[in-house]
Amino acid sequence: MKKILSDEEFRSFQQAGYLICRTMFSEEETALLYKTATDDAITTNAMDFRDTTGKDTKLTLWFTPGEDAFGLMSRSERLVYAVGELLQNKPEEVCHFHSKVMQKQPLTGGAWEWHQDYGYWYKNGFLYPDAMISVMVALTEATKENGCLQVMKGSHKMQRFEHNFVGEQQGADIDFVQEAAKICELVYCELQPGDVLFFHSNILHRSDANTSGKSRWSVISAYNLSYNKPFREKHLSCIEPIRIVADSALLAAGTQQPVQVDFLKKQDEITLHVK
Numbered sequence: 001m002k003k004i005l006s007d008e009e010f011r012s013f014q015q016a017g018y019l020i021c022r023t024m025f026s027e028e029e030t031a032l033l034y035k036t037a038t039d040d041a042i043t044t045n046a047m048d049f050r051d052t053t054g055k056d057t058k059l060t061l062w063f064t065p066g067e068d069a070f071g072l073m074s075r076s077e078r079l080v081y082a083v084g085e086l087l088q089n090k091p092e093e094v095c096h097f098h099s100k101v102m103q104k105q106p107l108t109g110g111a112w113e114w115h116q117d118y119g120y121w122y123k124n125g126f127l128y129p130d131a132m133i134s135v136m137v138a139l140t141e142a143t144k145e146n147g148c149l150q151v152m153k154g155s156h157k158m159q160r161f162e163h164n165f166v167g168e169q170q171g172a173d174i175d176f177v178q179e180a181a182k183i184c185e186l187v188y189c190e191l192q193p194g195d196v197l198f199f200h201s202n203i204l205h206r207s208d209a210n211t212s213g214k215s216r217w218s219v220i221s222a223y224n225l226s227y228n229k230p231f232r233e234k235h236l237s238c239i240e241p242i243r244i245v246a247d248s249a250l251l252a253a254g255t256q257q258p259v260q261v262d263f264l265k266k267q268d269e270i271t272l273h274v275k
């Protein structure tokens with residue numbers, strides 16, 4: 001079977017809880033994804049999430065991957081196979097929980113508090129954190145200045161911490177975060193367009209507000225293994241194996257397919273804890 005990641009990359013992910021793969025998407029593919037991020041369907045379904053200082057980040061989230069550029073990206077062999085390798089399972093068992101476009105606007109884009117994705121997803125009734133992973137594809141450059149993702153290296157080996165609302169977001173219990181910070185190295189995951197960041201569902205991560213004049217846009221797909229059946233989640237994409245497509249499908253389809261997907265509405269997010 002096709003192998004996407006080296007043994008060294010696999011080991012690095014197991015130890016650190018994250019992995020950066022440079023230029024997984026070409027310039028042409030990234031331009032196409034960026035154009036799709038500006039599609040009316042994405043922008044009109046964007047929700048604002050306020051940080052504690054009143055700054056907003058825009059987030060558009062959907063569950064079932066479609067035939068549009070984002071659907072073909074998250075269903076591509078390169079991502080689904082890589083996820084299968086990191087979660088130590090067959091690509092046929094990999095399911096798509098949700099994807100989201102994150103837009104941090106110049107100067108006004110807000111911060112995200114320290115959290116674990118499984119801190120949210122636990123509340124949807126998923127039992128196995130090791131069966132879940134997030135994959136960020138950079139659509140613009142992500143730097144310290146424009147609020148790139150920060151991770152606490154190795155923190156995925158710790159437990160799930162309690163998460164509570166901090167403004168409109170949920171943050172991990174600050175006492176645990178402070179203790180974890182004494183032990184774990186803080187890493188700024190700076191990315192170029194087309195780079196991909198894989199991160200474990202239990203790794204502590206956050207991002208700063210965008211204080212620069214440059215936007216920071218990315219798309220994050222969250223994956224789950226089919227055996228990890230949540231008992232409080234109404235969207236079924238997370239347990240339906242992905243219809244994998246060839247890597248070439250993205251460029252072949254271009255922008256022909258409209259983005260017609262099951263977008264999340266803000267009220268649902270608050271009750272369903274899916275972010």
Ligand SMILES: O=C(O)CCC(=O)C(=O)O
Nearest residue numbers: 102112117149206207220
């Ligand atoms: O994009 C960001 O800055 C934060 C994203 C994040 O924390 C998440 O999706 O869990």
